[in-house]
Amino acid sequence: MVELFLIHPILFYAFLDVSSWAYKKNLPIIVTNVLDKQKDSETDSHPQGRAIDISVIHWPDRSIREADNYFDAKYGKIAAISGKTGKPNFFVYHKTKKEGSKWHIHLQINAKYRKWD
16 A cells, blocks of 8 residues: 555545544545546546545444534545535535445545645
8 A cells, every 4th residue: 555655745645534433433544546547537536645435334424414514624624625515615525426436535625635636
């Protein structure tokens, strides 16, 4: 997982915070994507080191909602702006359009933090 060291340091710090929160609740952190741009992705947040995906396969719905509320509030000032709502959104729980894709958490920071153009 050397790729983790290529993401923006601000995202890395926030990822460690999410990991610590999950660890305390005995929830697994399984990183499923760091730098790869998915074919159906609308942004370059992954290749720019501004996003990371985490599997939630063993997370109960209650924990996903709790984490979403907590981390969106905590990291709203550094969050990427949603193209759908125009509001900051750090913690995105979604499924990609790709066939066979699984529900996951997409952590993302604002485009002003991109490392590469």
